[in-house]
Amino acid sequence: MQEILKNKLSIESSRPGRRGIRFAAADKHAADYLPATLLRKTAPNLPELAEFDTVRHFTKLSQQNYSLDAEFYPLGSCTMKYNPKAYDVLSVLPGFASAHPFAPESAVQGTLELAYNLQELLKKITGLAAFTLQPAAGAHGELTGILTARAYHDANGGQNRTEVIVPDTAHGTNPATANMAGYHVVNIKSAPNGCVDKAALKAALSEKTAVVMLTVPNTVGLFEPDIKEIADMVHAVGALLYMDGANFNALIGLAKPADFGVDIMHLNLHKTFAAPHGGGGPGSGPVGAAKHVAPYLPHPIVSHKDGQYTLVDNRPESHNRMKAFYGNMAVVIRGYCYLRQFDAQTLKTIAENAILNANYVRVCLKGKFNAFFDRTCMHECVLTPPDPHTTGVHTSDIAKRLLDYGFYAPTIYFPLIVPEALMVEPTETENKDMLDAFVSAMEQIYNEIQSEPQTVKDAPHNQPVKRIDEVSAARNPNLRWQ
Numbered sequence: 001m002q003e004i005l006k007n008k009l010s011i012e013s014s015r016p017g018r019r020g021i022r023f024a025a026a027d028k029h030a031a032d033y034l035p036a037t038l039l040r041k042t043a044p045n046l047p048e049l050a051e052f053d054t055v056r057h058f059t060k061l062s063q064q065n066y067s068l069d070a071e072f073y074p075l076g077s078c079t080m081k082y083n084p085k086a087y088d089v090l091s092v093l094p095g096f097a098s099a100h101p102f103a104p105e106s107a108v109q110g111t112l113e114l115a116y117n118l119q120e121l122l123k124k125i126t127g128l129a130a131f132t133l134q135p136a137a138g139a140h141g142e143l144t145g146i147l148t149a150r151a152y153h154d155a156n157g158g159q160n161r162t163e164v165i166v167p168d169t170a171h172g173t174n175p176a177t178a179n180m181a182g183y184h185v186v187n188i189k190s191a192p193n194g195c196v197d198k199a200a201l202k203a204a205l206s207e208k209t210a211v212v213m214l215t216v217p218n219t220v221g222l223f224e225p226d227i228k229e230i231a232d233m234v235h236a237v238g239a240l241l242y243m244d245g246a247n248f249n250a251l252i253g254l255a256k257p258a259d260f261g262v263d264i265m266h267l268n269l270h271k272t273f274a275a276p277h278g279g280g281g282p283g284s285g286p287v288g289a290a291k292h293v294a295p296y297l298p299h300p301i302v303s304h305k306d307g308q309y310t311l312v313d314n315r316p317e318s319h320n321r322m323k324a325f326y327g328n329m330a331v332v333i334r335g336y337c338y339l340r341q342f343d344a345q346t347l348k349t350i351a352e353n354a355i356l357n358a359n360y361v362r363v364c365l366k367g368k369f370n371a372f373f374d375r376t377c378m379h380e381c382v383l384t385p386p387d388p389h390t391t392g393v394h395t396s397d398i399a400k401r402l403l404d405y406g407f408y409a410p411t412i413y414f415p416l417i418v419p420e421a422l423m424v425e426p427t428e429t430e431n432k433d434m435l436d437a438f439v440s441a442m443e444q445i446y447n448e449i450q451s452e453p454q455t456v457k458d459a460p461h462n463q464p465v466k467r468i469d470e471v472s473a474a475r476n477p478n479l480r481w482q
């Protein structure tokens with residue numbers, strides 16, 4: 001049965017002479033429109049299929065894909081969760097989607113009003129003084145934030161500040177961003193509890209420090225309990241505290257970063273705020289700043305005066321613009337819908353459920369797949385496989401075996417400070433039944449590791465594609481149909 005199914009899928013279905021739709025007049029007309037030199041002498045070598053076969057082909061392909069609409073997607077740090085279809089419809093309303101980027105402000109008042117209102121809502125949930133919606137991704141938000149910090153220092157006698165301090169639990173984009181902005185990156189190791197080592201931070205801080213970049217929660221899914229004290233240490237040397245808030249669903253409604261001393265931060269709308277992170281975009285990484293830094297955010301910013309919404313370019317201290325026009329509107333619209341759908345109490349529940357679900361998985365799997373830092377985590381837990389050196393079964397094998405059980409693999413081998421990491425982010429949207437099913441699958445894999453490790457090492461067994469050579473697939477992609 002399995003074999004027949006597999007063969008059916010892999011059979012090459014092109015047959016000479018099979019046709020989908022035939023436009024009788026097409027051949028005749030091509031010569032009317034194109035110069036002879038551009039006309040093909042021979043037909044292109046394309047698959048030949050009936051319309052019906054084509055529909056079936058693409059439908060089958062789509063069914064081989066994992067998707068959030070069909071499966072659980074515990075991809076840590078990428079937050080694949082509630083992405084309401086209704087927001088998709090709203091984000092392509094003609095008034096938004098058909099607006100020309102050069103349309104005069106008077107013609108796009110609705111779009112500007114929505115952007116302005118989202119800026120205001122983001123200010124409310126973070127406590128910060130101003131937001132720009134320009135950045136097109138989280139990493140782009142970081143670059144925007146670090147350039148904002150530089151503009152601040154340049155204007156405040158801090159031209160000699162050349163260093164950005166980044167703990168080893170930061171997202172990988174943090175050191176990359178600081179480097180790209182021209183700063184010297186100073187890495188500090190974490191304390192044994194997975195959080196910032198305050199002694200190491202103190203030793204690294206100096207009058208050369210421009211910014212300390214903290215990922216909160218950090219990449220091992222932990223909140224920095226001493227964040228306020230850390231902020232005070234940073235400010236004492238005249239530096240700014242940058243918070244990478246890409247995973248804000250762990251904090252939304254629970255804590256405002258401005259309250260614990262954050263000067264600049266970015267959010268990923270395409271994680272927390274109802275747009276998926278996977279799939280290559282588009283994204284949106286709004287950047288917020290505290291009052292003393294706000295004037296240095298890039299221009300334009302949407303402002304509201306006398307009933308009119310305008311894009312304010314006249315901001316003399318600002319560090320120029322980061323993107324053509326004003327952000328990825330379709331993602332901005334989804335983020336706005338999200339914040340309008342839920343009141344403050346519900347937003348708090350969202351964070352609480354994200355935290356509860358991650359801890360539920362962590363505790364259920366204790367003794368089998370232990371958390372690297374065995375503490376209460378935030379929205380994700382970072383697990384490790386049982387003794388991979390003795391069993392010979394590694395994280396990549398477990399990830400492949402999960403596919404056989406119908407689960408998308410968690411993020412693996414990240415964060416780098418955790419050997420053989422399995423980073424599970426259930427998100428607040430999954431119910432207990434789904435979490436229990438995932439835990440059972442992990443428990444069965446644990447049993448297989450003990451009794452039949454080869455089964456796990458040879459996984460996946462029931463997927464259309466087995467293990468691929470990921471390096472060759474990336475470097476020499478074979479995208480031809482034949």
Ligand SMILES: *Cc1c(COP(=O)(O)O)cnc(C)c1O
Nearest residue numbers: 077137138139171173244246283
């Ligand atoms: C996803 C993520 C980023 C980067 O966001 P992109 O939109 O992929 O550039 C940065 N920091 C953290 C903590 C993240 O989880």
